[in-house]
Amino acid sequence: MGSFKDDCFAFGAELTPLGDALSMLAARLSPVTGTETVSLRAALMRTLAEDVVAPRDVPPHDNTAVDGYAVFFDDLKTDTGTRLPVTGRITAGHPLDRAARRGEALRVFTGGLMPEGPDTVFMEESCETDGEHVILKPGITRGANRRFRGEDVRAGTVIIRSGRPLRAQEIGLAASVGRSEITVRRRLRTAVLSTGDEVYDPGGEAPPGCIFDANRYTIMGLLEGLGCAVTDLGILPDTVDAIRDALAGAADAHDLIITSGGMSRGEEDHVKEAVESLGTLHFWRLAIKPGRPIALGTVGETAFVGLPGNPVAVMVTFMCIARPVVLLLSGRSDIEPPRFRVRAGFDFKKKLGRREWLRARLVTDADGGVTAIKHPAAGAGILTSMVESDGLIELPEDQGALVEGTMVDFLPFAEVTR
Numbered sequence: 001m002g003s004f005k006d007d008c009f010a011f012g013a014e015l016t017p018l019g020d021a022l023s024m025l026a027a028r029l030s031p032v033t034g035t036e037t038v039s040l041r042a043a044l045m046r047t048l049a050e051d052v053v054a055p056r057d058v059p060p061h062d063n064t065a066v067d068g069y070a071v072f073f074d075d076l077k078t079d080t081g082t083r084l085p086v087t088g089r090i091t092a093g094h095p096l097d098r099a100a101r102r103g104e105a106l107r108v109f110t111g112g113l114m115p116e117g118p119d120t121v122f123m124e125e126s127c128e129t130d131g132e133h134v135i136l137k138p139g140i141t142r143g144a145n146r147r148f149r150g151e152d153v154r155a156g157t158v159i160i161r162s163g164r165p166l167r168a169q170e171i172g173l174a175a176s177v178g179r180s181e182i183t184v185r186r187r188l189r190t191a192v193l194s195t196g197d198e199v200y201d202p203g204g205e206a207p208p209g210c211i212f213d214a215n216r217y218t219i220m221g222l223l224e225g226l227g228c229a230v231t232d233l234g235i236l237p238d239t240v241d242a243i244r245d246a247l248a249g250a251a252d253a254h255d256l257i258i259t260s261g262g263m264s265r266g267e268e269d270h271v272k273e274a275v276e277s278l279g280t281l282h283f284w285r286l287a288i289k290p291g292r293p294i295a296l297g298t299v300g301e302t303a304f305v306g307l308p309g310n311p312v313a314v315m316v317t318f319m320c321i322a323r324p325v326v327l328l329l330s331g332r333s334d335i336e337p338p339r340f341r342v343r344a345g346f347d348f349k350k351k352l353g354r355r356e357w358l359r360a361r362l363v364t365d366a367d368g369g370v371t372a373i374k375h376p377a378a379g380a381g382i383l384t385s386m387v388e389s390d391g392l393i394e395l396p397e398d399q400g401a402l403v404e405g406t407m408v409d410f411l412p413f414a415e416v417t418r
Contacts, residue, residue, distance in 0.1 A: 009028075009282045009298075016287060017355070031331035032188075033186040035049040035183050040171050040180060043182050045165055046166050046227060047164070047184055049185045054177045059149060060149065061149050063114055065145045065146065066110055068126075069106065070118040071104075071136065072117060073140075075102060081135045086105050089106070091108075091109045092112050094112070099115070100117040106118060108121060122145070187228055190254060191233050191257045192219050193234065195259065195261065195270070198210045199212075200235070202217075213235055214311050215307075215309070218315060219260060219314065222319075226417075228330070240277075244277055251279075254302055255302060257299055257303070257305070260314050262309070271306060272295070278299045282296055287355060288316075288320065288354060289355075294307065303329060310379075312386060316392070319392075340409070340411075342370045344405065346373065348374065350402060355394065355397050357392040358392065359374070386413075392410070394408070
């Protein structure tokens, strides 16, 4: 497990633009996880810890892209069909066992090794056969339907950079150059807990005035989507001693601890006091909505993130602050998710100077374009609005009132949950 400087999360007290905060995180945080070598079958969505260099070309030889007939282009007539004898057969894994000769056509199948000499392949569907001959129509270009050695990957090149999450396509690419194992970052060990005498686990009864714990399950799901190993510490009683003991025990075996709520100065909000008794805590006043100050710090030498208590604010602040922390500690290099430009299907009043996210769903308009429709609910406690939306419209700090039809940035949930 890595360690942090005491001021790792320290930041100014002013209301801070999110972009500045993310730049600070990227400059100060480094991976805390070690590495391990795993099989490709165990590498899905793990963080790559090495540059993967291709030891061979892909494809390793020129081959045919279709079923058909391979010929020397110079044997073809330019104005009429060409009739050639079919004198050989090439299938994938079974190359021609002799040198190719001018004036012949070779029956080939997709993936078959192209022999020296023939440089053009006719598709089977565009040819006619006449006994042991094939009639080839004019008009084909030299090199047609031929795949060249190394046209996908060249030996000696870096094909996957360290820090990338290994999706199915990266794993397939590694397999294509002969890798069966790969070096990845160990999964970030995260612990999640809730506090509050009014908070109950789902599955039983919640007495009057009490609620079921949605935030803890939401956070654990988001962490697992990012490839973390998650420990559920459950719901702790509202006492400083209980919270302090749980945090101290978790710090010894985890790289990151995340909580939600319990960070204010109220008499029953003891998380702040417990964290400060074991390490450091900094409240980030970010110019964002939804969300209020985010708490970042350390418990011993383990990173700590304290999220707000409202479920929508939990999700949004996780996506914009906790997710980058998780990715940087995990060794990921891609902390900024892509945004997509869509048309706003509504008017909206917004204050200048803060970044704001609006829940929205996407629809196809009459012109075939994509329009974002704002969810009618705006409250930070309306979790159904997240379920009924496709993602978030992101309005930057310099955006004022929004007029219907304006192009805006859209952040799909799929891009911030992996």
